[in-house]
Amino acid sequence: xxxxxxxxxxxxxxxxxxxxxxxxxxxxxxxxxxxxxxxxxxxxxxxxxxxxxxxxxxxxxxxxxxxxxxxxxxxxxxxxxxxxxxxxxxxxxxxxxxxxxxxxxxxxxxxxxxxxxxxxxxxxxxxxxxxxxxxxxxxxxxxxxxxxxxxxxxxxxxxxxxxxxxxxxxxxxxxxxxxxxxxxxxxxxxxxxxxxxxxxxxxxxxxxxxxxxxxxxxxxxxxxxxxxxxxxxxxxxxxxxxxxxxxxxxxxxxxxxxxxxxxxxxxxxxxxxxxxxxxxxxx
Numbered sequence: 335x336x337x338x339x340x341x342x343x344x345x346x347x348x349x350x351x352x353x354x355x356x357x358x359x360x361x362x363x364x365x366x367x368x369x370x371x372x373x374x375x376x377x378x379x380x381x382x383x384x385x386x387x388x389x390x391x392x393x394x395x396x397x398x399x400x401x402x403x404x405x406x407x408x409x410x411x412x413x414x415x416x417x418x419x420x421x422x423x424x425x426x427x428x429x430x431x432x433x434x435x436x437x438x439x440x441x442x443x444x445x446x447x448x449x450x451x452x453x454x455x456x457x458x459x460x461x462x463x464x465x466x467x468x469x470x471x472x473x474x475x476x477x478x479x480x481x482x483x484x485x486x487x488x489x490x491x492x493x494x495x496x497x498x499x500x501x502x503x504x505x506x507x508x509x510x511x512x513x514x515x516x517x518x519x520x521x522x523x524x525x526x527x528x529x530x531x532x533x534x535x536x537x538x539x540x541x542x543x544x545x546x547x548x549x550x551x552x553x554x555x556x557x558x559x560x561x562x563x564x565x566x567x568x569x570x571x572x573x574x575x576x577x578x579x580x581x582x583x584x585x586x587x588x589x590x591x592x593x594x595x596x597x598x599x600x601x602x603x604x605x606x607x608x609x610x611x612x613x614x615x616x617x
Contacts, residue, residue, distance in 0.1 A: 487534025
Protein backbone atom coordinates (compact mmCIF):
# COMPACT_ATOMS: atom_id res chain seq x y z
CA UNK A 335 0.00 0.00 0.00
CA UNK A 336 1.30 3.46 -0.89
CA UNK A 337 2.16 5.88 1.87
CA UNK A 338 -0.69 8.39 2.19
CA UNK A 339 1.67 11.34 2.68
CA UNK A 340 3.65 10.53 -0.46
CA UNK A 341 0.41 10.03 -2.39
CA UNK A 342 -0.59 13.61 -1.57
CA UNK A 343 2.85 15.16 -2.08
CA UNK A 344 2.10 16.54 -5.55
CA UNK A 345 3.83 19.10 -7.74
CA UNK A 346 3.16 20.50 -11.22
CA UNK A 347 5.55 21.92 -13.78
CA UNK A 348 4.49 25.41 -14.91
CA UNK A 349 6.79 26.71 -17.67
CA UNK A 350 9.83 25.07 -16.08
CA UNK A 351 8.91 26.05 -12.52
CA UNK A 352 8.07 23.17 -10.21
CA UNK A 353 5.08 24.20 -8.08
CA UNK A 354 4.91 22.26 -4.82
CA UNK A 355 1.32 21.36 -3.90
CA UNK A 356 2.12 19.73 -0.57
CA UNK A 357 0.72 22.97 0.86
CA UNK A 358 -2.63 23.87 -0.77
CA UNK A 359 -2.62 26.70 -3.28
CA UNK A 360 -5.07 29.43 -4.29
CA UNK A 361 -6.37 30.16 -7.77
CA UNK A 362 -7.99 33.58 -8.10
CA UNK A 363 -10.85 34.00 -10.57
CA UNK A 364 -10.75 36.85 -13.09
CA UNK A 365 -13.79 36.95 -15.36
CA UNK A 366 -13.39 39.22 -18.40
CA UNK A 367 -17.02 38.61 -19.35
CA UNK A 368 -20.08 40.85 -18.96
CA UNK A 369 -22.33 38.08 -17.61
CA UNK A 370 -20.48 35.78 -15.20
CA UNK A 371 -22.66 34.72 -12.29
CA UNK A 372 -20.83 36.66 -9.57
CA UNK A 373 -18.49 39.33 -10.94
CA UNK A 374 -19.38 39.66 -14.62
CA UNK A 375 -18.93 43.14 -16.07
CA UNK A 376 -17.08 44.56 -13.06
CA UNK A 377 -13.78 45.05 -14.93
CA UNK A 378 -14.25 47.96 -17.33
CA UNK A 379 -10.68 49.06 -18.13
CA UNK A 380 -7.06 47.88 -18.33
CA UNK A 381 -6.32 49.78 -15.15
CA UNK A 382 -9.15 48.06 -13.24
CA UNK A 383 -7.93 44.66 -14.47
CA UNK A 384 -4.37 45.24 -13.27
CA UNK A 385 -5.59 46.59 -9.92
CA UNK A 386 -7.68 43.45 -9.41
CA UNK A 387 -4.81 41.14 -10.35
CA UNK A 388 -2.51 42.98 -7.95
CA UNK A 389 -5.13 42.67 -5.20
CA UNK A 390 -5.14 38.92 -5.85
CA UNK A 391 -1.37 38.46 -5.98
CA UNK A 392 -0.49 40.61 -2.96
CA UNK A 393 -2.50 38.56 -0.39
CA UNK A 394 -1.17 35.32 -1.83
CA UNK A 395 -2.95 34.01 -4.94
CA UNK A 396 -0.68 31.40 -6.52
CA UNK A 397 -2.51 31.29 -9.86
CA UNK A 398 -4.77 33.68 -11.77
CA UNK A 399 -7.57 32.03 -13.77
CA UNK A 400 -8.84 34.14 -16.69
CA UNK A 401 -12.18 33.32 -18.32
CA UNK A 402 -13.72 34.95 -21.38
CA UNK A 403 -16.76 32.69 -21.75
CA UNK A 404 -19.43 32.55 -19.08
CA UNK A 405 -20.47 28.94 -18.50
CA UNK A 406 -23.38 29.68 -16.17
CA UNK A 407 -26.72 28.12 -17.28
CA UNK A 408 -28.46 30.33 -19.81
CA UNK A 409 -25.41 32.47 -20.53
CA UNK A 410 -25.17 34.15 -23.91
CA UNK A 411 -23.25 32.23 -26.58
CA UNK A 412 -19.84 33.74 -27.26
CA UNK A 413 -18.05 33.27 -30.58
CA UNK A 414 -14.48 32.03 -30.73
CA UNK A 415 -13.26 35.43 -31.95
CA UNK A 416 -15.11 37.19 -29.15
CA UNK A 417 -13.47 34.94 -26.59
CA UNK A 418 -10.03 35.47 -28.12
CA UNK A 419 -10.53 39.25 -28.14
CA UNK A 420 -11.49 39.14 -24.48
CA UNK A 421 -8.79 36.77 -23.24
CA UNK A 422 -5.61 37.35 -25.26
CA UNK A 423 -5.18 41.15 -24.82
CA UNK A 424 -5.86 40.81 -21.08
CA UNK A 425 -3.40 37.92 -20.78
CA UNK A 426 -0.73 40.03 -22.54
CA UNK A 427 -1.49 42.97 -20.25
CA UNK A 428 -1.16 40.89 -17.08
CA UNK A 429 2.05 39.17 -18.17
CA UNK A 430 3.62 42.50 -19.11
CA UNK A 431 2.85 43.95 -15.66
CA UNK A 432 3.38 40.72 -13.68
CA UNK A 433 5.76 38.60 -15.81
CA UNK A 434 6.30 35.92 -13.17
CA UNK A 435 2.58 35.34 -12.56
CA UNK A 436 1.16 31.90 -13.32
CA UNK A 437 -1.91 32.30 -15.50
CA UNK A 438 -4.58 29.67 -16.08
CA UNK A 439 -6.93 30.09 -19.04
CA UNK A 440 -10.51 28.96 -18.49
CA UNK A 441 -11.53 27.77 -21.96
CA UNK A 442 -12.82 24.72 -23.81
CA UNK A 443 -11.67 25.99 -27.23
CA UNK A 444 -8.47 24.75 -28.84
CA UNK A 445 -7.62 28.00 -30.64
CA UNK A 446 -8.01 30.11 -27.50
CA UNK A 447 -5.86 27.66 -25.52
CA UNK A 448 -3.16 27.43 -28.18
CA UNK A 449 -2.81 31.20 -28.57
CA UNK A 450 -2.77 31.72 -24.82
CA UNK A 451 -0.08 29.08 -24.25
CA UNK A 452 2.11 30.55 -26.99
CA UNK A 453 1.86 33.97 -25.32
CA UNK A 454 2.78 32.69 -21.88
CA UNK A 455 -0.19 31.12 -20.10
CA UNK A 456 0.82 28.32 -17.73
CA UNK A 457 -2.32 26.16 -17.34
CA UNK A 458 -5.45 25.29 -19.32
CA UNK A 459 -8.64 24.96 -17.27
CA UNK A 460 -11.20 23.10 -19.39
CA UNK A 461 -14.77 22.55 -18.15
CA UNK A 462 -15.50 20.08 -20.95
CA UNK A 463 -12.65 17.52 -20.80
CA UNK A 464 -12.17 18.29 -24.54
CA UNK A 465 -15.63 16.92 -25.41
CA UNK A 466 -16.88 20.22 -26.87
CA UNK A 467 -13.75 20.82 -28.96
CA UNK A 468 -11.81 17.56 -29.47
CA UNK A 469 -8.89 19.51 -31.00
CA UNK A 470 -8.12 20.84 -27.53
CA UNK A 471 -6.70 17.44 -26.63
CA UNK A 472 -3.96 17.84 -29.28
CA UNK A 473 -3.14 21.33 -28.01
CA UNK A 474 -2.61 19.99 -24.49
CA UNK A 475 -0.53 17.07 -25.76
CA UNK A 476 1.62 19.31 -27.97
CA UNK A 477 2.30 21.88 -25.25
CA UNK A 478 2.57 19.33 -22.39
CA UNK A 479 1.13 22.03 -20.15
CA UNK A 480 -0.64 21.48 -16.83
CA UNK A 481 -4.29 20.72 -17.52
CA UNK A 482 -7.32 21.01 -15.26
CA UNK A 483 -9.55 18.08 -16.15
CA UNK A 484 -13.13 18.71 -15.08
CA UNK A 485 -16.31 16.65 -15.07
CA UNK A 486 -19.47 18.12 -16.56
CA UNK A 487 -22.67 16.29 -17.45
CA UNK A 488 -24.06 17.81 -20.67
CA UNK A 489 -23.06 21.24 -22.00
CA UNK A 490 -23.23 24.68 -20.36
CA UNK A 491 -26.65 25.26 -21.95
CA UNK A 492 -28.11 21.87 -20.93
CA UNK A 493 -26.19 20.79 -17.84
CA UNK A 494 -28.76 21.91 -15.27
CA UNK A 495 -31.89 20.79 -17.13
CA UNK A 496 -32.17 17.41 -15.42
CA UNK A 497 -28.84 16.10 -14.09
CA UNK A 498 -29.13 12.40 -13.34
CA UNK A 499 -26.76 9.86 -11.75
CA UNK A 500 -27.03 6.46 -10.11
CA UNK A 501 -23.99 7.33 -7.99
CA UNK A 502 -22.53 10.75 -8.70
CA UNK A 503 -19.14 10.19 -7.05
CA UNK A 504 -18.49 6.85 -8.74
CA UNK A 505 -19.56 8.21 -12.13
CA UNK A 506 -17.36 11.28 -11.79
CA UNK A 507 -14.37 9.10 -10.84
CA UNK A 508 -14.99 6.76 -13.78
CA UNK A 509 -15.23 9.66 -16.24
CA UNK A 510 -12.09 11.35 -14.92
CA UNK A 511 -10.10 8.10 -14.80
CA UNK A 512 -10.84 7.36 -18.46
CA UNK A 513 -9.83 10.88 -19.51
CA UNK A 514 -6.76 10.76 -17.30
CA UNK A 515 -5.65 7.53 -18.94
CA UNK A 516 -5.79 9.18 -22.39
CA UNK A 517 -3.75 12.16 -21.20
CA UNK A 518 -1.07 10.08 -19.50
CA UNK A 519 -0.86 7.70 -22.46
CA UNK A 520 0.01 10.75 -24.58
CA UNK A 521 2.63 12.15 -22.24
CA UNK A 522 0.57 14.68 -20.28
CA UNK A 523 1.38 14.09 -16.61
CA UNK A 524 0.66 17.45 -14.96
CA UNK A 525 -3.08 16.90 -14.54
CA UNK A 526 -5.30 18.50 -11.90
CA UNK A 527 -8.74 16.97 -11.42
CA UNK A 528 -11.90 18.96 -10.76
CA UNK A 529 -15.17 17.17 -9.93
CA UNK A 530 -17.13 20.07 -11.43
CA UNK A 531 -19.35 21.32 -8.64
CA UNK A 532 -22.43 22.91 -10.19
CA UNK A 533 -21.77 21.57 -13.68
CA UNK A 534 -24.56 19.14 -14.45
CA UNK A 535 -25.32 18.42 -10.80
CA UNK A 536 -28.25 19.08 -8.49
CA UNK A 537 -27.80 20.45 -4.98
CA UNK A 538 -27.96 16.90 -3.60
CA UNK A 539 -25.35 15.74 -6.14
CA UNK A 540 -23.05 18.62 -5.19
CA UNK A 541 -23.21 17.90 -1.46
CA UNK A 542 -22.83 14.15 -1.89
CA UNK A 543 -19.79 14.80 -4.06
CA UNK A 544 -18.35 17.14 -1.44
CA UNK A 545 -18.94 14.63 1.35
CA UNK A 546 -17.14 11.96 -0.68
CA UNK A 547 -14.48 14.19 -2.25
CA UNK A 548 -11.69 12.19 -0.62
CA UNK A 549 -12.66 9.23 -2.82
CA UNK A 550 -11.20 11.12 -5.80
CA UNK A 551 -7.76 10.63 -4.25
CA UNK A 552 -7.82 7.15 -5.80
CA UNK A 553 -6.92 8.91 -9.08
CA UNK A 554 -3.58 9.96 -7.53
CA UNK A 555 -3.76 13.50 -8.92
CA UNK A 556 -4.12 16.87 -7.16
CA UNK A 557 -7.74 17.90 -6.64
CA UNK A 558 -9.11 21.37 -7.35
CA UNK A 559 -12.33 22.56 -5.70
CA UNK A 560 -14.25 25.33 -7.46
CA UNK A 561 -17.12 26.13 -5.11
CA UNK A 562 -16.65 29.85 -4.56
CA UNK A 563 -19.98 31.67 -4.15
CA UNK A 564 -21.86 29.02 -6.16
CA UNK A 565 -25.57 28.28 -5.97
CA UNK A 566 -24.98 25.17 -3.87
CA UNK A 567 -24.14 27.66 -1.10
CA UNK A 568 -26.58 30.53 -1.53
CA UNK A 569 -29.60 28.38 -2.42
CA UNK A 570 -29.17 26.26 0.71
CA UNK A 571 -28.69 29.34 2.90
CA UNK A 572 -31.38 31.35 1.07
CA UNK A 573 -29.08 34.30 0.57
CA UNK A 574 -27.58 36.18 -2.36
CA UNK A 575 -24.25 35.24 -3.91
CA UNK A 576 -22.86 38.53 -2.61
CA UNK A 577 -23.36 37.26 0.96
CA UNK A 578 -22.01 33.74 0.44
CA UNK A 579 -18.40 34.14 1.59
CA UNK A 580 -19.07 32.43 4.94
CA UNK A 581 -20.57 29.38 3.25
CA UNK A 582 -17.74 29.37 0.71
CA UNK A 583 -15.13 29.31 3.47
CA UNK A 584 -16.94 26.50 5.26
CA UNK A 585 -16.96 24.31 2.16
CA UNK A 586 -13.37 25.23 1.30
CA UNK A 587 -12.28 23.94 4.70
CA UNK A 588 -14.20 20.70 4.18
CA UNK A 589 -12.56 20.33 0.74
CA UNK A 590 -9.10 20.81 2.27
CA UNK A 591 -9.74 18.15 4.91
CA UNK A 592 -10.70 15.74 2.13
CA UNK A 593 -7.49 16.23 0.17
CA UNK A 594 -8.10 19.28 -2.04
CA UNK A 595 -4.85 20.94 -3.17
CA UNK A 596 -6.13 24.01 -5.04
CA UNK A 597 -8.98 26.32 -4.03
CA UNK A 598 -10.41 28.27 -6.97
CA UNK A 599 -11.92 31.37 -5.40
CA UNK A 600 -13.11 34.96 -5.76
CA UNK A 601 -11.85 35.96 -2.29
CA UNK A 602 -8.11 35.49 -1.78
CA UNK A 603 -7.67 36.73 1.79
CA UNK A 604 -10.39 34.45 3.15
CA UNK A 605 -9.02 31.43 1.27
CA UNK A 606 -5.52 32.17 2.54
CA UNK A 607 -6.80 32.28 6.12
CA UNK A 608 -8.68 29.03 5.58
CA UNK A 609 -5.51 27.29 4.39
CA UNK A 610 -3.49 28.73 7.29
CA UNK A 611 -5.94 27.32 9.83
CA UNK A 612 -6.04 23.98 7.99
CA UNK A 613 -2.23 23.81 8.03
CA UNK A 614 -2.28 24.43 11.80
CA UNK A 615 -4.59 21.44 12.23
CA UNK A 616 -2.03 19.24 10.47
CA UNK A 617 0.93 20.32 12.62
